[in-house]
Amino acid sequence: MPNWSQILDELRDEDLKRTTNQTSSFDIVRRKHLKALSDFSGRNVICYYSGWLSKPYTFGMDIQDEDRNAFMMAVHNLDRKKGLDIILHTPGGEIAAAESIVHYLRKMFGNDVRAIVPQIAMSAGTMIACSCKSIVMAKHSNLGPIDPQIAGIPAAAVKEEFEEAIRQINADSSRLAAWQFILGKYTPTYLAKCENAVNWSKEFVKRELVANMLSLDEDAENISDKIVEHLTDFSSNKSHSRHIHFDECEKMGLVIERLEKKPKFQDLVLTVHHCFMHSLSNSPSIKIIENQNGAAVIKQSKA
Helix, strand or coil: CCCCHHHHHHHHHHHHHHCCCCCCCHHHHHHHHHHHCCCCCCCCCEEEEECCCCCCCCCCCCCCCHHHHHHHHHCCCCCHHHHHHEEEEEEEEEECHHHHHHHHHHHHHHEEEEEECCCCEEHHHHHHHHHHEEEEEECEEEEEECCCEEECCEEHHHHHHHHHHHHHHHHHHHHHHHHHHHCCCCCCCCCHHHHHHHHHHHHHHHHHHHHHCCCCCCCCHHHHHHHHHHHHHHHCCCCCCCCCCHHHHHHHHHCCEEHHHCHHHHHHHHHHHHHHHHHHCCEEEEEEECCCCCCCCEEEEEC
């Protein structure tokens, strides 16, 4: 497997061959290895990569509704009988956008969609992964909690804080004065908005787990409840940015394929991952959605 530095050497070699009007070396090398992965697996591959690790605080890196257009482009002309492997590397984003993308891919490929997480798929990225028939993870791979954030504030934490305030005030009315300052920051509809977001997240992921990953399991309802509870439990997870490793994912009931059990496949997946990470780290690109045929939408920062 070409490692990080070997891919960089390959990119430099490709640069030496280029003339001014040719495709960038990043695109050439990345697409070569992405095609090799698809040829080996016999499956379609769409990569969804965000550059948030190398370009933090840049607008437009999250999962958004505009991504659906990129997925439509990537799916066009693919042989849908081959199924789909979607490689995810994302900090997450909008629940509505994730739900729409999942709905579209389900219509295109049925239940034959597998998620591959070479490094990190957080929040709404975890939601998309949970909609697939299985999730391929390595020892260094992570999913994340799916508790929704509203304006950067955990909706579940707001709900817990409000419930704690009611409990303390009911037990001792003198505590009302202490809580007034905190409760006063909430607008009349804010709490309801938080409750709706939490319920939406839970219902969406449970529905997708039962419809695909757990569809053949007689205990799908109970297992999906356990998974959703684990992924949305703000008190246990402590932070929305918590990294959940493959063994914990298996323990909660997710269907996990170990990447290390298929060495050749592992080499190809991680090589593709290195290619995308170099592309995002060393160019103005902040997001790449691309299939094995080189059809891509590459978003660049407007700054």
